[in-house]
Amino acid sequence: MSVASLNAALARLKKDSSYGAYGAVSSALDHFQGLEKPYSFLRVAFLRNFTLDPLIPVIKGEAALAEFFPEIYLGGFDQIPQDVFDPQSALYQFKPDLIFLLQWLDPLAPGLTGRFASLSPEQVDDEIARVLALVRQFVTMIRQYSDKPVVLNNFPLPSYPAMGIVDVQVQAVLTLNAGLRQLAKEVADIFLVDMMSVLARIGAERGIDERYWQVGRAPLGPAALLPVGREFGKFIRALNGRTRKCLVLDCDQVLWGGIVGEDGLKGIRIGTTFPGSCFQDFQREVLNLHDRGVLLALCSKNNEADVLEVFRSHSGMLLREEHFAARRINWEDKATNLEAIARELNIGLDSLVFVDDSPFECDLVRERLPQVAVVELSAESWRARSQLMAGGYFDALTFSGEDRQRTRMYRDDARRKVLSAATGTLEEYLAMLGMIAGIGRAGEAEISRIAQLTQKTNQFNLTTQRYTEDEIRRLAGDPAVDVFYLRLRDKVSDMGIVGVGIIKYQAQQARIDTFLLSCRVLGREVEKAFFSCMIDAVLERNCRLVRGQFLATAKNAPAADFYRLLGFVPAAENSRGVDWELSLTGAFPRPAMIGIEVIEPKE
Amino acid sequence: MKISEERLKQVLADVFGIDVRQIGSATSVDTVKEWDSLKHLNLVLALEQQFDITFTVEQTVEILNYPLIKAVLGEHGIEFC
Known part of the structure; x- marks a missing residue:
């Protein structure tokens, strides 16, 4: 295997994001020969109390898409304490750049998931406190020996709560999840992957596969592998400065329905009723990204005057000229225009996300500018909003510089407090068990x-x-x-x-x-x-x-x-x-x- | 549902990271050195995802060679051409 076969597998993955295509990239990485790797190494450690091996190809694929050559350390099944407490452990010897500390609730707190109805309210509170203290102990121990980011997960809600329709079990898991969120806020460089929301998005009944849980303690089934793996991918990108900065939008059939050059200002569809409402909602999502600090640009094959007229005088338009940092509205090919936009904004091509509805244009850009992320919109315009957001290309860990600064100070302070309080050896932990x-x-x-x-x-x-x-x-x-x-x-x-x-x-x-x-x-x-x-x-x-x-x-x-x-x-x-x-x-x-x-x- | 056998072979090739031309009736847990228990789980998940089916637990442990995979997919109404 060579750079060429890795690139071929990556090119396939960009068009066909199936589990198989991720597997092909993963295999190409495994069999990569040659001393010169095409990307810099990223050493990712996974500590876990459940079987997450089927996720690994997806995570490796995501890392390679972000132009990292992943090296994976997969901690032993249910071996988190052994790795975390021992300064000589395989985890620390691996010298990870990023640590995922992933736990499934059933083995971590069997009381909360199994015989919940037998617990008194005090026992529930005690159990929540115990789990939070344990996770806190894990992350503070990791902080003693590694200053790299640690990503924790929260827990999906029970599908069939123990008390039925008067349930409090859901509330207990929500309290636990809120405690984890708080922990991530307090300790520096601890992040939370929102497993609860990801599984809610796909549906717990679809995502959590009882068969594999029973057979091999692998709770995530086929429907969950890609969404969960990609969620981890967002952290890999965000934590390593691979967040994209600029959204480049086509116009016809992307910002409005129809072709302005043919249908005219009155003929295009953008407004509060279908189908124009799909485009308005899409524009609202684009504005949301703008508010988050994402740069916007236009790249359209049109007469510039026709397009500008829409922005200036169509009452259905939410996006206005002033929202855009750059535009290339002409009859040049889109790859050339994207290069020009990147130059003008003084950012790399790897900072661009290009959105178009034309398979031809999308293929051209994928082919000529593989660094650009391409979102190929479906002809069904109601899908566009989720297609834009699914990639999480712009996901960053904080919103703004000031926000970042404030959080940093808060965190440094909290970190000192935590570190001075952190003691513990594997022996003490084992004795406590x-x-x-x-x-x-x-x-x-x-x-x-x-x-x-x-x-x-x-x-x-x-x-x-x-x-x-x-x-x-x-x-x-x-x-x-x-x-x-x-x-x-x-x-x-x-x-x-x-x-x-x-x-x-x-x-x-x-x-x-x-x-x-x-x-x-x-x-x-x-x-x-x-x-x-x-x-x-x-x-x-x-x-x-x-x-x-x-x-x-x-x-x-x-x-x-x-x-x-x-x-x-x-x-x-x-x-x-x-x-x-x-x-x-x-x-x-x-x-x-x-x-x-x-x-x-x-x- | 009728699918091309190449698609099935590609699933196995992707999971094990071997050339699709090496996949055939002799492909089995005994002849493919990459086929360990964890890759087996990946294979099961990949087949389910690719063909939008749900194996029984028995089927997941049964499909240890290429002819058995085809036979079990056949039980799910998938035929090859």
Whole structure:
């Protein structure tokens, strides 16, 4: 892949904004070869407690459209604290230019989304306060180690509120969202992506896909991927100074219906009734952009006098000559005229957004001036207003210089306050979680989940042995084998069975056949708690020697050092992996912040 | 609905980032090294978006090779020419 294939994929994306076209750009970026990248790098980190992988191609496409070469760090599923609290974490080593801290409400506050009706008003308030304090702690910790912008999301409203038509659950989520907005206001360079509004725009029933939530904790379905990904794109542009500055408008069929050169002043349609009302509403939106500080320009193939007459004497026109900073009304081609406008206003072509209804003109500009953003209006003029606004090309983080200055002072002040108050280590955070690890031997009720974990777990898996349910059942019934499982819960939620350990015994030796943990509980010292409980069982059998293998795969690097960290020594090495062994002298130390429960099998 | 098979091939090519000419009846989770579990989710979403259909959960885990994808799309009334 080369610059040419990347450009081809980008050209396609500009015309066909489908998920597939984003995927093609994303792949072109992945396979890009050659040391000289066409754009500057942008290192974007995503911390998340849900599966957002399908969004990544859209975000990479958006970055490339803004002429960035994206490098993505995708934090582990539900691993936000591990990345945020540890100064040596993969997040900080990645040195992000921009951090998205994305959370879905269900895992963050199961009380608010699940058993809401069982909560008292005080409990609801406490839960909202807890979530806000947690998010605040995350962002203040990030601020200790990175001064780059952090983008948070707010939460969509429940589609079917817990109390039905007298609901207060919606109000609770709105309160939470207002608290996040306040947080973004107080702490410097914290921004809020309005997930609630984006999902409201597409419709929560369409955007949130219960299937993928159930199957893979991926709440955003096909209908949501593009709108949500593009919303993130707006932040990528705005935070990096890629906000466009000037809106260049065609006239006929854009600012009014009809062709002024043919239909005349009286024949064109612009006014308060359909179809002229569509154009008036479009003009109102353009004026709104003007009020926001966007420069306006005209670029039309017409006799200048005809067009100016419309601006000067048509009573339906909201836009007037004085709103425009530049105009090119002539019979030159539009690419040449756009270049002239950019020169006159002393801005780059990459600051222009060009709006036209003619596919020919739009294609010409896309082809000759790829830096210009093109909005090709549909023939259905009632669509024009949303077509203009959908791109968010002019979205900036603040409205005006003065506003920016004032906000900056306010923020710097608030930031100092926050920083002096910020303390906390991962250990303290973990202790606060109140984790309880439950360890038990597999019974019939657990067999299916245990087999599933051996099938699915790739990262923290020492041997990647895959087992069927029947095989697990047979092992669990074998007196020379222990099949252990680990349940984990904390103050927030019960994560269910998240770990499996299988030990086979022979002649006073214990061999670890399987040891795995679901990736979402990594980095909480849970593996040590689990392991120490397994060692208790080994000691009960009067075994003094434990052996285990690490079999490397393409994905299990996170587990590679496990045996060494526990004090095992390498005993042999072969092509498949390393044999480790450990002579036991007594019980294994347990991490202090995790409570242990031994679960007795149910008969 | 009748669609050209090229359109289907293009969806797979875009998701996996491989040449459309490499897509055919032998394309499967075992022969395409880019086809991992996350790319699979992207593929499912891309197919749903492209053809405006909604798979059952069973279908989403079933479509592990090109002939199966065609068969499942057929169950949604999509034919190829």
